[in-house]
Amino acid sequence: MKKVYIPILFIIAFISFGACEKDDICVDGDTPLMVIRFYDVDNPAVLKKVTKFRIVGVGQNTTVTTVADRTDLDSIAIPLKVTENSTGFYFIKNSADVDSLEAGDLDTLYFNYTRKDKFISRACGYIANFETLGSDLKMETDNWIKDIEIVTPLVENSTAAHVKIFH
Incomplete structure (x- = not known):
């Protein structure tokens, strides 16, 4: 009778450990x-x-929390809205x-x-990538932003510049 229990215990143990999944950690x-x-509008390089x-x-x-407030910057990384197809910002120089x-010089x-x-994993779920990126500067008589160039119309990582702004 004991010989019957050993294979049954082995099968139960195998099924129990075989059903384990690795921990899902979102990296x-x-x-x-x-x-x-x-960039400098007079010297674009x-x-x-x-x-x-x-x-x-x-x-x-x-x-915006991803940008240090009222500092002198030549590069920023900002979030886009994942529930809409447009995001607006006030860019303020000399704030x-x-x-x-x-009291600063504000451009919209x-x-x-x-x-x-894009589905990443069960732990991470979905992320949003942004395609066909375009820009729309509200034109005023005294814009400090002189020109905008979309370098990469696909935003799928935060490692390289997507937009150049000339002032």
């Missing part, structure tokens, strides 16, 4: 940020910092508070795109 499941580099730069999403009351109001810039969801 690379983040939606990529769009990378923008700023040279990076040029934007002084006291601040960036705020259109319709938002706070600054300062005067009587609790923004929209980025338009097509979202493409």
Whole structure:
């Protein structure tokens, strides 16, 4: 009778351990940020910092958290909305508070795109990649942004510049 239990215990143990799955840990499941580099309009090959730069999403009351506020920057990485096909930002040069109001030179810039969801894994779920990236600068008489060039219309990583802004 004991000889019958040993194979049954072996089969139960095999099924129990065979049903185990590896732990799902999400390592690379983040939606990529769009990378923008700023260049000198008079010398397009040279990076040029934007002084006291601040960036705020259109319709938002706070600054974009991926960009250090009111610092001199020649490169930024910003998030795009994953639930819409357009994201708007206020790009503010020489930002300062005067009587609790923004006193910098403000340009409004929209980025338009097509979202493409990509399944990463069960742990990570889906991320959004952005295709056919385009830009729309609200033209004013005194824009500090002079020109915009889309370098890579596909945003699928945050390692290389997608947009060049000349000022």
